[in-house]
Amino acid sequence: MPLLEIRNVTRRFGTLTAIDRVTLSIEAGEFFTLLGPSGCGKTTLLRMIAGFDAPDAGSIFLDGRDLADKPPEQRPVHTVFQSYALFPHMSVARNVAFPLQMAKKPPEEIAAKVKQALAEVHLEDKGASYPHELSGGQKQRVALARALVTRPRMLLLDEPLGALDAKLREQMEIELISLQRDVGITFVFVTHAQPEALALSHRIAVMRDGRVEQMDTPSRLYGFPANRFVADFIGNCNMLPATVSEATPHGLRLAVGALGEVAAPPAERARAGQAGVLALRPEQVHIVAANAAHELKNHFAGRVRDFLYIGDVTTYVVELENGTRIEALLANSAPGRARFFEVDEPVKVAWRHDAGIFLLD
Amino acid sequence: MAVPRAERVTKWLIAGPPLAFLLAFFLLPSLIMALASLRYPGEFGGLAPLAARPGEESGLTLENYALFFGDWVYAQIFAKSLVIAALTTFACLVLAYPLALLIARSPKKRRDFMVLLVILPFASNFLVRVYAWMIILGPMDLLFTRFAVIVGMVYVHLPFMILPLYTNLEKHDPTLLDAAQDLGANAWHTFWRVTFPLSLPGVFSGSALVFIPVLGMFAIPELLGGKDDWMVGNMIKEAFLGTRDWPFGSMLSLMLTLAVLAIAGAAALFARRGAPNE
Numbered sequence: 001m002p003l004l005e006i007r008n009v010t011r012r013f014g015t016l017t018a019i020d021r022v023t024l025s026i027e028a029g030e031f032f033t034l035l036g037p038s039g040c041g042k043t044t045l046l047r048m049i050a051g052f053d054a055p056d057a058g059s060i061f062l063d064g065r066d067l068a069d070k071p072p073e074q075r076p077v078h079t080v081f082q083s084y085a086l087f088p089h090m091s092v093a094r095n096v097a098f099p100l101q102m103a104k105k106p107p108e109e110i111a112a113k114v115k116q117a118l119a120e121v122h123l124e125d126k127g128a129s130y131p132h133e134l135s136g137g138q139k140q141r142v143a144l145a146r147a148l149v150t151r152p153r154m155l156l157l158d159e160p161l162g163a164l165d166a167k168l169r170e171q172m173e174i175e176l177i178s179l180q181r182d183v184g185i186t187f188v189f190v191t192h193a194q195p196e197a198l199a200l201s202h203r204i205a206v207m208r209d210g211r212v213e214q215m216d217t218p219s220r221l222y223g224f225p226a227n228r229f230v231a232d233f234i235g236n237c238n239m240l241p242a243t244v245s246e247a248t249p250h251g252l253r254l255a256v257g258a259l260g261e262v263a264a265p266p267a268e269r270a271r272a273g274q275a276g277v278l279a280l281r282p283e284q285v286h287i288v289a290a291n292a293a294h295e296l297k298n299h300f301a302g303r304v305r306d307f308l309y310i311g312d313v314t315t316y317v318v319e320l321e322n323g324t325r326i327e328a329l330l331a332n333s334a335p336g337r338a339r340f341f342e343v344d345e346p347v348k349v350a351w352r353h354d355a356g357i358f359l360l361d
Numbered sequence: 362m363a364v365p366r367a368e369r370v371t372k373w374l375i376a377g378p379p380l381a382f383l384l385a386f387f388l389l390p391s392l393i394m395a396l397a398s399l400r401y402p403g404e405f406g407g408l409a410p411l412a413a414r415p416g417e418e419s420g421l422t423l424e425n426y427a428l429f430f431g432d433w434v435y436a437q438i439f440a441k442s443l444v445i446a447a448l449t450t451f452a453c454l455v456l457a458y459p460l461a462l463l464i465a466r467s468p469k470k471r472r473d474f475m476v477l478l479v480i481l482p483f484a485s486n487f488l489v490r491v492y493a494w495m496i497i498l499g500p501m502d503l504l505f506t507r508f509a510v511i512v513g514m515v516y517v518h519l520p521f522m523i524l525p526l527y528t529n530l531e532k533h534d535p536t537l538l539d540a541a542q543d544l545g546a547n548a549w550h551t552f553w554r555v556t557f558p559l560s561l562p563g564v565f566s567g568s569a570l571v572f573i574p575v576l577g578m579f580a581i582p583e584l585l586g587g588k589d590d591w592m593v594g595n596m597i598k599e600a601f602l603g604t605r606d607w608p609f610g611s612m613l614s615l616m617l618t619l620a621v622l623a624i625a626g627a628a629a630l631f632a633r634r635g636a637p638n639e
């Protein structure tokens with residue numbers, strides 16, 4: 001039995017349907033992420049799990065029991081808010097002790113558990129500090145300790161890393177992963193940052209306009225997006241409009257605009273004559289000098305139009321002879337070299353016949 | 362750590378005017394009052410000339426203080442006034458808190474209108490409003506009682522409690538309430554553990570704004586009170602306007618000021634310990 005089951009949940013605000021017949025289940029011990037652009041309903045769904053909001057239709061089950069008539073304080077589910085929501089008039093230790101006091105635990109047990117919870121987030125020596133004396137990352141950790149100290153069945157995190165700078169964010173991501181593994185509590189994590197979702201999650205539900213577009217593991221989402229929205233939202237993607245000219249169980253032959261024939265991996269529902277796009281990740285596209293030899297089936301000549309130096313990699317924008325633009329990624333593996341090709345330099349792009357994925361319109 | 366010069370100058374520029382105001386209109390009058398309390402009353406009111414009279418050593422005397430500390434009755438009137446002020450403050454707090462909370466948690470558009478309603482009574486004259494209470498309480502046989510005094514006091518001072526409370530409560534972060542509830546607190550615990558402690562600065566300033574004026578009030582006990590409801594304010598007023606004994610009135614005023622300062626000081630100390638992060 002899954003730990004949490006959301007069945008056909010709908011939530012409307014006036015004429016807007018913020019959550020539209022969402023069904024999903026989350027297993028115990030999972031790190032589950034709700035990913036989607038701003039306004040797609042992630043917070044609304046999370047608030048319904050926590051009990052701050054109720055579905056207009058459908059039900060939510062925890063451990064097989066319907067949560068409908070349980071107020072938030074009676075649900076074994078805690079939330080880490082984006083703004084941390086630490087009580088400003090309480091010390092760190094008293095903040096962490098709060099849920100234990102509400103659960104009427106004896107003082108000795110409270111003291112021991114607070115100490116342990118602060119140790120888990122590496123804040124042993126901050127118990128006497130007040131929230132306004134802490135840095136953003138430290139506040140974040142106190143919020144985590146406070147939410148985890150009673151060992152809830154499930155932890156809900158609404159963009160908890162949103163307010164942190166990039167470096168700290170990365171560090172907190174690593175800490176979150178190990179914390180989740182150590183305490184073994186199910187995390188439901190909300191974010192609109194796809195790298196974060198990919199890095200942290202066991203499974204991700206990609207949402208758009210109140211609906212779940214696709215739900216899968218990070219690598220399958222990235223490698224096998226179900227539609228253009230998911231392909232575009234997760235990572236970067238070259239989208240080449242294409243028509244199926246031949247579909248076999250071993251692969252597709254696509255007519256890609258003016259490029260001509262392109263080989264692509266098989267797609268289950270593709271039939272000859274159908275229109276769609278070939279979604280190609282920039283890192284799947286090789287870029288080589290115009291005169292270099294290569295052995296790949298799909299190759300096209302073009303010129304470098306632009307490049308974006310990121311440090312570890314450089315993204316080249318290559319304009320093919322027919323005007324199509326393709327992004328190709330190249331690791332900067334030669335020390336001290338920022339790029340291998342200059343703007344306007346003639347080059348060739350190529351990709352394997354099993355690279356990319358054909359998505360129907 | 363050295364504070365930059367420009368910053369210091371700015372600080373003084375900002376703090377200067379209120380400081381000058383306090384100096385001119387509080388400290389200086391208090392000094393004049395202290396001096397007046399040591400002099401003899403004039404023959405027909407006011408103050409006697411400072412020059413020594415024949416047969417006396419100087420124009421100054423401690424006899425008013427001897428009178429004050431020598432007769433139990435003054436301390437009793439002070440104590441009674443403090444009790445009335447405390448009861449009024451407490452009643453105002455109990456009545457104002459739910460209302461302030463209601464306003465603070467109303468939709469933003471409605472709040473301004475509700476605040477307007479709170480201050481609307483100020484549009485009519487204070488005495489008229491007190492007389493209105495005579496008309497209300499008279500037929501109920503409650504006029505000229507301690508209860509009538511407190512009712513009048515509470516009625517007049519309620520807005521001074523509501524407004525600071527509202528200003529404080531309105532600033533509270535609503536996610537703190539969600540967080541408390543999420544962590545297992547019911548409505549009762551959420552209020553006493555989160556909302557109330559965070560509102561203490563508002564409670565203290567509202568209480569000061571009610572307690573201090575009530576202590577010096579004379580019109581309400583005079584109009585609504587009975588024979589036992591003689592407060593410090595009545596004594597002071599009587600000393601100046603009735604018996605025309607200015608030095609005695611000055612002494613009483615000074616004692617009242619000292620009492621208020623002592624209480625305010627104690628409250629401030631208490632408040633600082635209660636809210637360490639503000």
Ligand SMILES: Nc1ncnc2c1ncn2[C@@H]1O[C@H](COP(=O)(O)OP(=O)(O)OP(=O)(O)O)[C@@H](O)[C@H]1O
Pocket residue numbers: 013016018036037038039040041042043044045192
């Ligand atoms: N209380 C409310 N009343 C009316 N509309 C609401 C309410 N709460 C949310 N909405 C609407 O529902 C939609 C989903 O909102 P929600 O806050 O769940 O989005 P989100 O995915 O969390 O976005 P973000 O990433 O920006 O936080 C939005 O269009 C929002 O305007």
Ligand SMILES: [Mg+2]
Pocket residue numbers: 042043044158
């Ligand atoms: Mg949100």
